[in-house]
Amino acid sequence: MSRPTKSDRGSETRELILVTAERLFAEHGVEAVSNRQVSEAAGQSNNSAVSYHFGTKEDLVLAIVRRHYEPVERRRTEMLAEITGSPDLRDWMSCLVRPITEHLASLGSPSWYARFLAQVTTHPSWRELVSKEAVSARSMQQTIEGTFRLVPRLPEEVLQERSYMGRLLLVHMCAERERALHEGTARPRSTWESTAAGLVDALVGVWLAPVTARR
Amino acid sequence: MSRPTKSDRGSETRELILVTAERLFAEHGVEAVSNRQVSEAAGQSNNSAVSYHFGTKEDLVLAIVRRHYEPVERRRTEMLAEITGSPDLRDWMSCLVRPITEHLASLGSPSWYARFLAQVTTHPSWRELVSKEAVSARSMQQTIEGTFRLVPRLPEEVLQERSYMGRLLLVHMCAERERALHEGTARPRSTWESTAAGLVDALVGVWLAPVTARR
Structure with missing residues (x-):
């Protein structure tokens, strides 16, 4: 085995910081954890290791998201190829959900990514950053288009609401499932x-639910 | 006007602490805020004012919940009397939802209670404390019973999952609505x-959605 080069060590450090930050954000929320705390928990003697390797906290959050992005995007692209033109909304919901649940299953337990996303989603500014990133993926665009073709004509505010x-x-x-798995309870x-x-x-139930006439 | 008595001042202080804690918990999460920070933000020179008036943080969280409890419970009881024996699931969902949205509407803006509940709900231990309290209300029990009578026979895990x-x-x-109102955006x-x-x-859509046969 050759000695690790400086660039190997750099990428190991980056990886260590990403994994540590993901866990801390999942446990405490993105706002509650500073870059300095991440550096320390990742065992970096230099407190500005996060800034050195990633820049701002925004850059760090996006780097965590992108780390999981590629396998999800690849799987969704495969699944979309199998259902081209399907008239069954269930198929499109499956393309939305299963690339993520399969990815989470592949991570084993404990994973933190689902809880990280739940924390990120609870704060509007972080949510916007991350959902912009998610929705820009080509496979996600196709999934949304396929869904909108199959749902009944809905007022714009209802469309927005049901997407949310x-x-x-x-x-x-x-x-919730990731937490239950981690804590050894089987619910839900x-x-x-x-x-x-x-x-x-x-999700099929939500999208196809009749809309009450507005007063 | 008579001079405020010592007990008036005590109940004013309690009220001030409750309102302050609700806002801080809504903004930062229950875990991120200490009793001491609540005391300080409520302008109490005595840092242990929260402990003196409420006891533990658990007691404080429950006191916030109970403050909103009575008008919601009263309205739900009225609504239930109007729909006794209704075969329309929509009526029962309305009894679940409207006492809460009407209460939130009555608070004006900014209110913090909905965001407080969202924060509490993100942590399993706090969620359990609060949902035990909510579900124990008589009107909530009747609403759940009415709902379960009208949904198709579901496997226990699906019943649990859909309740969640x-x-x-x-x-x-x-x-989300409370936040949008506060920030002056109209979405969603x-x-x-x-x-x-x-x-x-x-909710009607979720409860009536067909269940995929399990593999």
Whole structure:
């Protein structure tokens, strides 16, 4: 084995910082944790290691998101190819949900990514940053377009609202499952696959629910 | 006007602490704020004012919840009397949602209670404390029973999951609306009544969604 080069050590440090920050943000929220605390918890003697390797806290949060992005995007692209033109909303909800639940399953336990996303989603400014990133993915765009083709004509505010409800359910149900797995309780569902099935059913229910006439 | 008695001043102090704690917890999360910080922000020269008036942080959180409890419980009891035996799930969802949205509307803006609940709900131990309190209310029990009579036969884990999804949507959509109102943006809905209508529609959708056969 050759000696690790300076650039190997740099990328190991980056990785260590990413993993540490993800866990701390998942446990305490993004606002509650400083770059300095992340550097310390990652065992860096230099308190400005985060700034050196990533820049601002925004850059760090985006780097955590992008780390999980590629496998999710790849899986969703595969799944979309299998359902081209499907008239079944369930297929499109599956393309939304399963790339994420399968990725989370592949991480083993404890993972922190779902709880990290739940924390990020609870604060409007962080949520906007991350959802802009997520929605810009080509596979996500196609999934949204496929969904909108199949839902009944909805007033714009209802469309926005149900998109938001879908994100809420997806993020928080995955976070709850990840936490239950970590803590050794089996609630609310016993496998990632049954979590996905429950989410797909519920999202189809939300999208197809009749809209009460407005007063 | 007579001079305020010592007991008037005590109850004013309690009220001031409750309002201050609710806002701080809503903004930063329950874990991130200490009793000492609440005492200081409430302008108490004695740093242990919270402990003196309420006891532990748990007692303080429950006192905040109970402060909003009575008008919600009263309104729900009235609404239940109007729909006795209704076969329409929408009526029962309305009994779940509207006592809360109407109470939030009555608070004016800025209110903090919905965001406080969203923060409390993000942490499992605080969530359990608060949901035990909420579910124990007689009107809530009747609403749950009425709902369960009208939903199709569901496996126990799906029943648990959909109850949890319903709470998630209720709490987070109200928090989002409260925040939007506070920040002067109109998203995602323009009134508390339309927020309630959107929630009732979505909850009916979730409860009546067909369940995918499990593999």
